[in-house]
Amino acid sequence: MQIGPYRLKNQLIVAPMAGVTDQPFRNLCLRYGAALAVSEMLSSNPDVWDTDKSRLRMTHAGEDGIRSVQIAGADPELMANAAVVNVQQGAQIIDINMGCPAKKVNKKLAGSALLQDPVQVEAILRAVVAAVDVPVTLKIRTGWAPEHRNGVHIAQIAEDCGIASLAVHGRTRQCMYKGNAEYDTIKAIKKQISIPVVANGDILTPEKARFVLDYTGVxxxxxGRGAQGRPWIFREIQHYLDTGNKLAPVEMDEKRQVMLEHLKLLYNLYGDYKGIRFARKHVGWYLDQENQRPFRAEFNRLETVEEQCSMVERYFDEFVAY
Known part of the structure; x- marks a missing residue:
């Protein structure tokens, strides 16, 4: 797949997820075979850029792979300015968020709320594409409600505006993350436009990945969520696409190593206080089985880096011994 001058090594991309796809997570996924990892959503409002959260999202030092930065907002001028600033700071691709269903984003008429206003969609896309000399990509949903799936129309606008590639989550804004993703709209979009199309939603296994590729032709x-606590899913999917065979489950020693490395990267990026709190979330995804609930509950009460790392080590020592 080609995005402007960038040729991706395979067909697997990490979805942008606020509070999840920070630099440590993106780099782990890239190491395990993802061809591209899109950053967390960054507001186009410059008034919030001086916060710790925004500064970390706008920093690309030590970034692996192609730097794709997602921006969100409803004002064409602010979006264009945000694109320019992020390119100046190292972004090689600008991704526009018109897919987020969160209320705090939609109440500002940003994210997937924009799907109700194709005229504004076009104004934003034209402004951003004209403002920067790097590829601009777009992420949308299939529409704003099941009875209003206008994804094909939005996709045609995107192509006309010079968008380099389009990612489509197979749910509407109203669906949030409930129910099952549908791929018929994505299939229809792929048939209607000539720019690259990327399918998103409920791709949790190698078999599902194969099905979605074949069914939609994307x-x-x-x-996205399939990689939470499983950065190696990209390796598993690629192996299945290449061979038709499934890899053996990841070894516990490798899982231990990845988890501990991930924790240390979080501490280094956020500092101890915030890093400890981010670590709780990620460890919950790595160890999400019902029988691991007591461990997660105890882990979430820990307040120091040393306690967290020691408890993870102890968990795997006891698992191997058992």
């Missing part, structure tokens, strides 16, 4: 897949 150029690539975007993996």
């Amino acid at each position: 150029d690539a897949l975007m993996i």
Whole structure:
């Protein structure tokens, strides 16, 4: 798949997820075979850029792979300015968020709320594409409600505006993350436009990845929640696409190593206080089985880096011994 001058090594992309796809997570996914990892959503409002959260999202030092930065907002001028600033700071691709269903984003008429206003969609896309000399991509949902799936129309606008590739989550704004993703709209979009199309939503297994590629005919897949606590899913999917065979489950020694490395990267990026709190979330995803609930509950009460790392080590020592 080609995005402007960038040729991706395979068909697997990490979805942008606020509070999840920070630099440590993106780099782990890239190491495990993802071709591209899109950053967390950054507001186009410059008034919030001086916060710790925004500064970390706008920093690309030590970034692996192609730097794709997602921006969100409803004002064409602010969006264009945000694109320019992020390119100046190292972004190689600008991704526009018109897919987020969160209320705090939609109440500002940003994210997937924009799907109700194709005229504003066009104004934003034209402004951003004209403002920067790097590829601009777009992420949308299939529409704003099941009875209003206008994804094909939005996709045609995107192509006309010069968008380099389009990612589509197979749910509407109203659906949030409930129910099952549908791929008929994504299939229809792929048939109607010539720019690359990326399918997103409920791609949790290698078999599902193969099905979605074959059914929709898309150029690539975007993996979001399926990678939480499983950065190696990209390796598993690629192996299955290449061979038709499933890899053996990840070894516990490798899982231990990845978890501990991930924790240390979080501490280094956020500092101890915030890093400890982010670590709780990620460890909950790595160890999400019902029988691991007591461990997670105890882990979430820990307040120091040393306690967290020691408890993870102890968990795996006891698992191997058992």
